[in-house]
Amino acid sequence: MIHGEKTGLRARHESDVPVLHSELYDDVATRSRADSRPWRPVPPGSARSPYAVPEPSDEAACFSVVELASDELAGEALLWGIDQHQRAAHIGISLRPAFRGRGLSVDVLRVLCTYGFAVRGLHRLQIETLADNAAMITAATRAGFTREGTLRRSAWVYGAFADEAVLGLLVDEWTPAT
Template identity: 35%
Template structure:
C-alpha cells in the first residue's frame, strides 16, 4: 500500500522531516563540530552529560561527533541543530545502534549554553525521534540522563519518553553519588508522529 497520495504529498513529508517548530536538523559542518567540541569540554556542559568532568584533548570529541554525523550506518544518524529564527547553531543530536533486528536507537543531545531553557532542546529531540521512527524505521528509542538534570528529563518527558528504570548511585560528582535514569519511547507511543 502506498503511503503517499502523490508526489506532492511525498514532497510535503520530505520538507517537514528535518524541521521542528523552531529548529531544523542539518548536516554538521567542521565549524559546527568545533563549537560542539568546545561545549562538550566546558565543565558546565560536561557535568550534565558525562561520567567525569574531564576535558578531552583536541580532536578527540570532534572525531566522535564526526562519526555520529557521518550518517553512514543503518539506524545511526547525527545532525547539527540550527535555530530557524537566526540560523545559529543550537546543538547537536544523534541516534545510534538502531540496526535490525532490534531497531532500538540510543539518543544523545548536546545543547549550547544559550539554547538551554528555551524549548529548543525539546523541539530538537521531538524532531529527531520523529525522524528515527518515520525514516529509520526504529521501534524503540532510549536514552540515559542523570537524575539531577531535571531540565533535560522534563524535555524528554514532553517528547514522549517515560522513565523505565534507574541505576542507583551510578555516578559520582561533587563528593556524592547520583542516580542514572533510563528512559524510552516506542514508535506507537510517540505523540508527535
C-alpha cells in the same frame, strides 16, 4: 534538514566543530554530566573531538541542531547505539549555553523521534540522563517519553556516583507532528 517547529537537524559541518568543541566539550564539569565516557583533554581540531564530522554509520546518526528563527547553530543531537535487529536506539542532545532555557529541547527530541521512527523504522527510543537533570526529564516527558526507572549510582560524575533516570518511547506511543 529535518524540521521541527523551532529547530532543524542537519548533517554536521566542519565549521560547527570548533564551536561545539569549545562550548560543549571544554566545559569539563558540564561535559562530565552529559557523557558516560571520561573527559580527556582533546585539542580543538583533533580528529578525536567528539564533534568531528563522522563518516556515515549504521550505529549512530549525528546531527547539528539549528535554531530555525535565527539560523544559528544551537547544539548537537544524535541517535546512538542503533540496533537494527531490536529496532532500538538511544538519544543524546546537548545545546550550547546561549540556547538553553528557550524550550528547544522538546522540539529537538520530537524531531529525533521523527527521524528514528519515520525515517529509520525503529520501534523504541531511550534516554538515559542523570536523575537530577530536571530540564531533560521534563523535556522528554513533554515529548512523550515515559520514565521507566532509576539506575542507582550508575554514573561516575566528576568525583561521585549519581543516579540515572531511564526514559523510553515506543513507536505506537509516538504522536507524529502534523
